[in-house]
Amino acid sequence: ENSPxxxxxxxxxxxxxxxxxxxxxxxxxxxxxxxxxxxxxxxLPGWRWEGLVLxxxxxxxxxxxxxxxxxxxxxRWGRWVVYQPLFCQFLAVFSAQQIDVxxxxxxxxxxxxxxxxxxxxxxxxxxxxxAQVRQQVLHxxxxxxxxxxxxxxxxxxxxxxxxxxxxxxxxxxxxxxFDWQVVKSADVDPLLLLFRENHAAEIGVGDWAYAVFRRLFxxxxxxxxxxxxxxWAGGKVISGAYFVAQHGRIVYLFNxxxxxxxxxxxxxxxxxxxxxxxxxxAITQSIPIGLLLxxxxxxxxxxxxxxxxxxxxxxxxxxxxxxxxxxxxQLAKWVLExxxx
Numbered sequence: 571e572n573s574p575x576x577x578x579x580x581x582x583x584x585x586x587x588x589x590x591x592x593x594x595x596x597x598x599x600x601x602x603x604x605x606x607x608x609x610x611x612x613x614l615p616g617w618r619w620e621g622l623v624l625x626x627x628x629x630x631x632x633x634x635x636x637x638x639x640x641x642x643x644x645x646r647w648g649r650w651v652v653y654q655p656l657f658c659q660f661l662a663v664f665s666a667q668q669i670d671v672x673x674x675x676x677x678x679x680x681x682x683x684x685x686x687x688x689x690x691x692x693x694x695x696x697x698x699x700x701a702q703v704r705q706q707v708l709h710x711x712x713x714x715x716x717x718x719x720x721x722x723x724x725x726x727x728x729x730x731x732x733x734x735x736x737x738x739x740x741x742x743x744x745x746x747x748f749d750w751q752v753v754k755s756a757d758v759d760p761l762l763l764l765f766r767e768n769h770a771a772e773i774g775v776g777d778w779a780y781a782v783f784r785r786l787f788x789x790x791x792x793x794x795x796x797x798x799x800x801x802w803a804g805g806k807v808i809s810g811a812y813f814v815a816q817h818g819r820i821v822y823l824f825n826x827x828x829x830x831x832x833x834x835x836x837x838x839x840x841x842x843x844x845x846x847x848x849x850x851x852a853i854t855q856s857i858p859i860g861l862l863l864x865x866x867x868x869x870x871x872x873x874x875x876x877x878x879x880x881x882x883x884x885x886x887x888x889x890x891x892x893x894x895x896x897x898x899x900q901l902a903k904w905v906l907e908x909x910x911x
Contacts (some may be wrong), residue, residue: 576677579621581609585633589621592635596664598691599817601795603664608640610786611655614778616645622674624665637665639674644686647906652678652685656779657786657823659710659866660887662691672698675890679703683894693886706889711874711882713863715820715848728881736879737842740835747803747834752843755798758787761810764826783824790814796823799844801836809836813844820844820863841880 586605593603601607608619624637640661644653654661663671671692678685679700695705729737744750762780769775790796795816801809809831812824827837848861864885865877874884 575625576673577623577625578677578681579623581618581620584621584623585635588633588635589623589638592638592666593664594817595666596662597666597668598662598664600660600662600664600691600819601814601816601821602658602661603638603640606789606793607658607786608642608655610789611658611782612642613785614782617655618643618650622677624669624674637663637669637674639663639671639678641678641682642688643682646684646686649684650682652682652688654687654689656782658689659821659864660689660691672696675699675703679892685890685892688890689887690890691887693888695888700892702892702894704891707886708869708889709867709874709884709886711865711867711877712885713845713865713877713880713882715845715861715863730879730881733838733879736835737838740839743834744803744836744839749802749805750834751802752840753800753802755800756791758784758798758812760800760807761798761812761824761826764807764810764828764831765824768828769826787812797844799840801827801831801834801840803830803834803836806830808834809840811837811840811844815861818861820848820861822863822865845880 584605590604590606593599596603611617612619619640619642622639622641623635625633625635627634642653642655642658642661643650644655645651646653663669663674671690675690675696676699679702685703689708695707699705762783765775766780787796796812796814798810798812800807809827810825811822814821814823822841825837825840831837845863863882865880865882867873867877867882
């Protein structure tokens with residue numbers, strides 16, 4: 571019997587059925603790990619992804635992967651660098667049972683001299699990696715839905731007192747707003763326009779990011795995994811939120827609000843409405859109770875406090891990076907940076 575082997579496969583060599591089957595059957599299954607998702611977030615020129623697979627099936631036979639690790643790549647300074655794409659919070663070594671991920675990461679380290687940003691799901695830094703690999707623990711925020719926590723009309727959710735007060739205040743305000751309504755939609759344009767006009771300048775977002783999100787939105791909607799909601803007031807869209815559900819996890823993938831949306835606390839109302847309607851088929855896609863709501867929170871105290879006010883708690887993952895530049899490569903990079911400036 572052949573012993574399992576780690577093999578790098580480029581995108582053309584990957585068997586989509588075997589790969590997606592491995593991800594779907596993994597103990598740590600995530601939407602981000604599927605071929606269609608990776609294709610969408612790396613579709614622009616200068617981006618690509620490949621896979622590191624564990625398999626004991628000889629070449630030429632029907633593929634069967636025991637574990638898979640996606641490796642997102644970006645072209646920088648004339649070389650391919652491991653680089654986490656937008657809208658892809660973290661990746662993992664996907665396998666049916668827990669597995670030692672160090673050999674996978676070690677193999678990627680040996681193959682690529684540079685990793686700018688690579689987010690992996692181990693909850694703590696990995697031991698046994700080369701000293702050049704820098705590791706930083708980051709956090710998303712997770713809220714369990716179902717189980718012992720009930721969000722029915724007869725029980726209070728696990729919100730902070732401040733969040734409950736703000737929701738009551740928001741409810742009173744919108745009751746006096748002309749034409750207040752929350753509607754589901756398949757049109758992503760108002761959401762992107764809200765973001766461009768109200769958030770992009772502060773964050774610094776290039777036009778290419780909108781193209782990536784449009785491609786990803788189409789791929790998600792094609793599979794029936796997304797729910798886009800808008801809050802309307804006075805005949806205008808004032809806030810939007812996009813939730814995506816797969817593998818028992820609802821991801822708060824994208825949101826935006828204008829000044830009126832912020833005044834009315836519209837995003838709080840949209841999140842609260844989604845939580846309270848968790849059993850609706852359109853939101854959960856028939857996923858059994860026991861969901862996790864992942865806020866995909868950035869490392870910003872104000873944003874973290876907002877998500878924690880809904881009862882969410884920090885969940886760690888690891889950012890990896892390394893560089894093994896030669897002296898000549900470092901000099902060439904410095905010269906190119908000076909020229910570009």
